[in-house]
Amino acid sequence: MSGSAAEFEAALAALRAGELIGLPTETVYGLGADAANPDAVRKVFAAKGRPADHPLIVHLADVSQVPQWASEFPPAAQALARRYWPGPLTLVLPKAAGVLAEVTGGQDTVALRVPSHPLALALLRAFGGGIAAPSANRYGRVSPTRAAHVREELGDAVAVVLDGGDCEVGLESTIVGCVDGRVLLLRPGRITRQDIEAVVGPLTGSGVDVPRVPGSVKSHYSPRTAVEVVEPGDLDSRIAQLQRQGLKLAVLARRSAPAGTPAVAWITAPQDAASFGHDLYASLRTLDAQRADRLLVEAPPHGEAWVAVHDRLTRSAAGSDDEGT
Ligand code: TXA
Ligand code: MG
Numbered sequence: 351m352s353g354s355a356a357e358f359e360a361a362l363a364a365l366r367a368g369e370l371i372g373l374p375t376e377t378v379y380g381l382g383a384d385a386a387n388p389d390a391v392r393k394v395f396a397a398k399g400r401p402a403d404h405p406l407i408v409h410l411a412d413v414s415q416v417p418q419w420a421s422e423f424p425p426a427a428q429a430l431a432r433r434y435w436p437g438p439l440t441l442v443l444p445k446a447a448g449v450l451a452e453v454t455g456g457q458d459t460v461a462l463r464v465p466s467h468p469l470a471l472a473l474l475r476a477f478g479g480g481i482a483a484p485s486a487n488r489y490g491r492v493s494p495t496r497a498a499h500v501r502e503e504l505g506d507a508v509a510v511v512l513d514g515g516d517c518e519v520g521l522e523s524t525i526v527g528c529v530d531g532r533v534l535l536l537r538p539g540r541i542t543r544q545d546i547e548a549v550v551g552p553l554t555g556s557g558v559d560v561p562r563v564p565g566s567v568k569s570h571y572s573p574r575t576a577v578e579v580v581e582p583g584d585l586d587s588r589i590a591q592l593q594r595q596g597l598k599l600a601v602l603a604r605r606s607a608p609a610g611t612p613a614v615a616w617i618t619a620p621q622d623a624a625s626f627g628h629d630l631y632a633s634l635r636t637l638d639a640q641r642a643d644r645l646l647v648e649a650p651p652h653g654e655a656w657v658a659v660h661d662r663l664t665r666s667a668a669g670s671d672d673e674g675t
Contacts, residue, residue, distance in 0.1 A: 357512055358469070362476050364509040365390075370397060372500040373409070373473070373483050374514020375465040377438045377523050377539070378493035378631070379500045380409070380483030381508065391452040391482050397507035400489040405455035406482040407440050407523075410464050411474035419460050419480060421446045426550040427528035433549050436466035438519050438540050442527040453482050459529055469514040485522060492573055492631045492638075492666075495520050499635065520628035521658050538658040540627065573638035575600065575645040577666045585648050589614070592644055600637035603648035615640040619648075623655035630659060634666065 361371045365382065368390040373382035381397060383390035385408045395402050408419055413431050416423050420443035423431075427441050445460035454460050465471065474481060485493035486500045486508070494500045497513035524539030526546055532554040535543055547553060580588045585603060589611065592599055600615040601607070604626070607616040617633045620626050637645050647663055650656050 357510060358473065358476075361473060361510045361512045365473075365477055365481065367509075368393075369509035370394060370504075370507060372486055372494075372497060372504075372508050372511030373470055373481060374467050374497070374512055374517065375409070375470045375483075376467045376518045377465070377521060378495055378517055378519075379486040379497065379511075379514075380407075380470075380481075381486035381500075381504065382409070382481040382483040384477075385453055385480035385482035386450065388450050388452050391450060393507075394482065394484065395452075397504055398484060398487070398489050400484065402452075403455040404484075405457055405459075405461060406453050406484050407461040407463050408449075408453060408480040408482050409470065409474060410462060410480055411471060411478075413464060415480070416443070416462060417446070419446050419449055419462055420444060424528050424531070426533050427526075429549050430526060430528075430546065431464070434541055434545075435464040436471060437464070438466070438523040439463065440523045440525040440537075442525060442529060442536060444529060459527070461525065463523055467514055467518075469512055473512065490572055492634050493522060495628075495631050499632075516628075516632075518628065520630060520632075521662060524658075538661050540624070540658065542654050542657060544654055572666050572668075573634050573645060575638050575640075575642055577634075577645045577647060577663075579647045579649050579663050579667050581649050585646065588646060592646075597643040598641075600640045600642035600645045601648070602633050602637060602645070604650065605648075615642060619650075623650070623653075623659060626650060626656075627659050630662065 364371050365384050368387045370393050371382045373380040383394050422444045440461050440463040442459050442461045445454055449460050487493050487503045495517040497511045500511045519540045524541040525537035527534040527536050533550050535553055602617050602619055604619050606618045
């Protein structure tokens with residue numbers, strides 16, 4: 351924890367005054383607001399440039415607060431909360447009466463999470479209420495994993511950014527929907543489908559038939575530079591081909607740059623999935639800042655541990671295509 355006591359008090363005061371804060375969590379930094387204050391929640395959407403009907407996650411200090419926010423807490427959801435809270439798991443449950451439509455995007459469900467970052471937990475305990483917090487990036491962009499990223503993304507729209515250091519997970523939480531007797535994986539994350547099934551048995555499906563998970567919009571998590579995911583065996587030839595076209599390249603790969611690779615920014619990514627996920631957004635940000643014409647990412651391996659990484663990479667590439675370059 352690197353946040354100072356003064357910063358902590360300032361963040362608490364800002365929340366109480368209906369201002370926005372940068373909230374460190376173990377996944378990514380959140381853009382936090384008092385979840386019971388409609389004006390504060392509206393500021394979140396304005397700062398992010400996010401459509402008003404995209405719901406927010408409400409962060410809680412403790413599982414005992416769930417009944418204030420959810421009208422049902424099914425046994426499967428309780429079992430998941432017992433196993434993975436505090437931690438990088440979000441549960442979508444039927445909402446309680448009185449939960450703001452600004453938070454739920456007008457839906458009859460609410461997303462809840464007890465984060466494990468010690469500063470987030472300390473702030474939630476001191477605040478007492480729920481903190482609505484999407485990732486603290488502008489809509490459609492790469493999520494921040496360091497306090498400085500939040501400032502880069504949102505500037506003065508945030509009253510205080512509580513510096514909790516580098517986010518441990520680096521990818522957004524796993525989202526599981528527990529509604530109408532079904533258990534659905536809505537967004538993959540560090541906690542995998544197998545981890546969920548180990549607690550609740552086989553899942554009923556994934557999120558395609560469920561309303562509005564903006565993370566599921568195809569063009570999410572995008573740097574400004576066009577991203578292309580390339581199979582490992584094709585990387586060298588693709589680099590050569592694009593360089594013949596005169597393009598300036600930035601590369602993220604799980605190996606170092608071959609000797610003589612000209613004029614490319616190159617980041618060597620970690621070998622294992624957890625470290626790769628931890629570094630991914632910061633690396634994309636660094637490479638994006640090179641103002642290359644193309645950002646090539648060597649496709650990582652497949653398998654359960656890599657599902658969330660592939661999900662975010664696929665969306666990054668889709669986002670850039672949508673925008674041209
Ligand atoms: O790790 C995380 O989850 C981070 C940190 C800050 O907690 N937050 C985050 O928030 O990633 P955001 O807003 O970027 O993504 C939240 C996701 C969105 O895809 C949203 O649609 C989904 O949660 N969500 C929220 N409420 C929902 C609901 N009622 N039904 C389905 N999806 C919901
Ligand atoms: Mg987000």
